[in-house]
Each structure stands twice: as structure tokens, then as C-alpha cells.
Amino acid sequence: MAMMRLRREDPRVVGAFRLHRRLGAGGMGVVYLGSDRRGQRVALKVIRPDLSEDQEFRSRFAREVSAARRIRGGCTARLVAADLDASRPWFATQYVPGPSLHDKVAEHGPLSAAETAAIGAALAEGLVAVHEAGVVHRDLKPSNILLSPKGPRIIDFGIAWSTGASTLTHVGTAVGSPGFLAPEQVRGQGVTPASDVFSLGATLAYAALGDSPFGQGSSEVMLYRVVHEEPQLVGVPSALAPLLRSCLSKSPETRPSTTQLSLRLKEIAAREARGVPQPARRQRVTVPERAAPERPRAKRPAPPPARRRPVPSTARRVADRRLLRQRVFVFVTVTLLVVLGISLAQGCQGPL
Numbered sequence: 001m002a003m004m005r006l007r008r009e010d011p012r013v014v015g016a017f018r019l020h021r022r023l024g025a026g027g028m029g030v031v032y033l034g035s036d037r038r039g040q041r042v043a044l045k046v047i048r049p050d051l052s053e054d055q056e057f058r059s060r061f062a063r064e065v066s067a068a069r070r071i072r073g074g075c076t077a078r079l080v081a082a083d084l085d086a087s088r089p090w091f092a093t094q095y096v097p098g099p100s101l102h103d104k105v106a107e108h109g110p111l112s113a114a115e116t117a118a119i120g121a122a123l124a125e126g127l128v129a130v131h132e133a134g135v136v137h138r139d140l141k142p143s144n145i146l147l148s149p150k151g152p153r154i155i156d157f158g159i160a161w162s163t164g165a166s167t168l169t170h171v172g173t174a175v176g177s178p179g180f181l182a183p184e185q186v187r188g189q190g191v192t193p194a195s196d197v198f199s200l201g202a203t204l205a206y207a208a209l210g211d212s213p214f215g216q217g218s219s220e221v222m223l224y225r226v227v228h229e230e231p232q233l234v235g236v237p238s239a240l241a242p243l244l245r246s247c248l249s250k251s252p253e254t255r256p257s258t259t260q261l262s263l264r265l266k267e268i269a270a271r272e273a274r275g276v277p278q279p280a281r282r283q284r285v286t287v288p289e290r291a292a293p294e295r296p297r298a299k300r301p302a303p304p305p306a307r308r309r310p311v312p313s314t315a316r317r318v319a320d321r322r323l324l325r326q327r328v329f330v331f332v333t334v335t336l337l338v339v340l341g342i343s344l345a346q347g348c349q350g351p352l
Contacts, residue, residue, distance in 0.1 A: 003033060014090055015083055017044055026156070029088075033095065041095040042080050043155065052088045061089055068157055070133040075126025077146075077155045096153040101207060102142035110210040113237035114272035119145075119152050120204045121265035126154050127200065127258040131193040138191055140199035141180040142206050178222035179212035183250050186223045194252035197261060201247025208236045213248065239268050 003021040006012070010030070012019055017034035024031050029047045036042070051057050062084045068091075069079055082091035101119070105111065111119070123145065130137060137144075137157055144156045182198035185191055205213040213231035214222055231248045233241050243264055249255050256264070 006032075011046070014044055014046060015081060015086075015092075017042060017081075017092060019044065029090075031156075034092065040080075042092040043077065043095045044090060044092040045156075046088050046090045049088060058084065058089065064135065065091055067133055067135045071130055071135060072133070073126045073129030074150075075122050075152060075154055076130060076157075077153050093155065096146040096148045096155060098146050098148040098153075100143050101145040101147060101152070101203070104147055105142065105207055105210055110235075111207045112272070113208070113239050114269055116204055116207045116237075116240060117265045117269035117272060119147075119207065120200065121262050121269055122152050123154060123200060123203075124258050124262035124265060126152075127193070127196050128262065130154070130157075131196070131258060136191050136193060137196050137199070138185070139177060139180075140196055140203060141177045142203055145203065178219045179214045179226065181223070181226060182252070183227045184252060186227050192252060193258060194255045197247050197255045197258060198249075198252075200261070201244045201255075202231070204240070205231065205233060205236060205244050205248070208240060208244075209233075213244075237272075239272055243268070 003023060006019060006022060010019065010022065010032070014032070014034065016036050018036075019032040019034045021033040022030065023033050023043060028051065029045050031043055031045045034042050034044045047061070065079070065082050065084060071079070077093040077096050080092045080094060083089060099107075123140075127137070127140075135157065137154065139156065140154070144154065146153045146155055180199045180202045182191070182195040185195055202213055212222075213233055214225040214229070215232065216222075217225075227250075231245070233245060236244060243256070243261070247255055247261065
């Protein structure tokens with residue numbers, strides 16, 4: 001959280017706390033870094049002078065500070081002290097070191113699905129304690145979430161706001177910020193724990209996207225989108241998108257409760273940290289009908305193997321050739337002898 005030096009008009013001591021730095025300013029007043037005699041550091045908010053003069057505001061402030069004292073939860077900045085009767089009422093909460101979620105995303109970019117789910121689970125658990133005490137934050141946004149070494153902390157409760165202030169005409173004086181207000185807050189209807197669920201959904205979408213799910217623009221444009229347009233969640237991890245969309249429902253009745261949201265985010269954070277993919281939807285598998293068994297076909301007798309003609313050996317072929325030559329020789333010799341005998345017989349007889 002950025003710190004600034006005290007200005008000339010700023011007080012140096014409020015109650016039992018000595019003020020050291022300015023932490024910021026908002027619609028209700030200025031927030032200072034202070035400490036008591038024991039060295040305990042607090043974030044002390046002093047109410048604006050014009051609101052301090054409103055008696056109805058003081059009565060409401062007293063009721064809601066009393067309710068804030070009952071909040072018991074590790075994810076909230078504990079209320080330390082308050083003075084409701086001072087000329088300028090003030091209250092002090094536990095100082096939480098660490099950057100805001102807004103500054104973290106602005107400096108390092110969008111968070112992973114596991115980081116976003118883990119932060120969201122802790123914040124939803126903190127809202128359970130807040131709502132059980134009968135308090136509605138009304139202004140949950142990235143700049144009101146501090147990332148301390150021990151986990152995220154919810155700060156700057158909307159425990160005081162000007163009665164009758166209109167969000168549409170005086171955004172700076174009303175509790176709530178455009179882009180993170182619930183639609184019922186914009187319409188001026190009563191706020192409920194479901195209003196904080198909507199704001200938490202928008203805050204986690206900012207952590208995953210690096211921007212508001214309703215974009216950027218003037219206050220009037222942003223408030224119109226919250227009431228009439230659907231959030232843009234393109235880019236949100238698939239493990240988180242359906243749950244955040246249900247948180248950003250226009251109807252408070254259809255949003256999940258803080259308990260349901262905390263359990264669901266814990267499951268997503270554990271699964272994403274292990275790298276386990278999101279379980280797919282079960283598909284109906286149709287089993288094909290079993291076909292009728294075919295009748296076995298009679299086997300045809302295999303044809304007898306063809307007889308292979310013996311191949312004569314080389315010695316046999318040589319003997320056959322020699323026998324053939326002998327037979328030819330005998331035939332020629334016999335023929336010559338016959339012809340010679342006939343010729344001799346004719347020569348001995350002489351001419352007739």
C-alpha cells in the first residue's frame with residue numbers, strides 16, 4: 001500500500017494513536033497509518049467533516065461499528081478501536097502489510113487459475129464470518145483486498161455511508177465502485193450477502209483477466225453495463241469461468257452462497273495446483289446390439305497336391321545320351337551292311 005507524507009491539515013494524534021503517514025482517501029474520509037504506545041500499527045480512518053455533522057449518519061455509523069466488532073475471521077482486518085462521539089468520528093483496524101490485489105495485477109499481470117481460486121476461497125471464507133455478524137461489506141473490489149504474507153485480507157468495510165446517497169449521481173460518496181457493484185445496489189435496492197458475492201465474482205474476474213469484466217468507461221456507462229449487459233469473461237480460465245458467471249448473475253437468488261463459493265473454489269485451487277484437468281461431462285455410451293451368430297460353413301475338402309514330375313539327375317541324363325548314340329551307331333552300321341550286301345549280290349550275277 002502506497003504511503004504519503006502527512007499534509008499540513010492532517011492531525012498528528014487521534015485518540016491513543018500517533019499518525020505517521022497517509023494511506024489514502026475515499027468517499028468517507030482519509031486513512032492514516034498510526035501506532036499506539038505498544039507499537040501496534042493500525043489503519044485509522046477519520047470521517048469527513050460534512051458527514052460528521054449528519055446525526056442520522058452518526059447513528060448508522062454507531063450501529064454498524066458495533067456489528068463490525070462482532071466479526072471474527074482470519075481473512076478480515078480486525079477492528080481495533082473507534083470513537084463515535086468525537087467531533088470527527090474515526091475507527092481503527094489492524095494494519096495489513098502487503099500490496100493490494102489491484103496493485104499486484106497491475107504490476108505483474110493476471111493471476112493463474114490456481115492463484116485466483118486460492119485467493120477467492122480465502123475471501124469467500126472471510127465473507128462467511130462477515131455475514132454471520134450481520135454485516136455486508138458493500139464495497140468489495142481489488143483495491144480493498146490486501147495480499148499479506150499470511151493470506152488475503154479484506155479491508156475498508158462499508159460500515160458507514162451517507163443515508164440517501166445515490167450511486168448514480170454521487171459515485172464518490174456512496175459505498176461501492178462502478179464495475180464491482182451488484183445490480184441491486186445500482187438500482188438503489190437493499191443489499192444482501194448476495195451483493196458481496198457479485199462483487200467478489202467481479203473481483204476474481206479482474207484477477208484472472210487484468211481488467212473489469214464490464215470493461216472501462218465513465219461511471220454511468222459502467223453502471224449501465226452492470227445492470228443490462230452480461231460480463232465479458234473471454235480469457236478467464238475454463239476451470240473458473242462457469243463459477244464466476246454464476247456469481248455475476250443479475251438475480252441475487254441465483255448466485256451461490258459464500259459457503260458454496262468457498263468450497264467450490266477450494267476444490268478448483270487444489271485441482272489446478274496439482275495440474276489435474278477439469279473432469280469432463282459424462283457422455284452416454286450406447287452399446288450396439290449383439291448380432292445373431294452365423295452358422296458354421298462346411299469345409300470343402302482340399303484338392304490333392306499335384307504330383308511333381310521327377311527331375312532326372314545329371315548321371316542319368318549322361319547315360320541316356322550314351323545309349324542313344326550307341327543305338328544310332330548300330331542302326332547306321334546295320335543299314336550300311338545291308339546296302340553293301342545288296343550291291344555285292346547284284347555285281348556277282350552280272351547283267352541279264
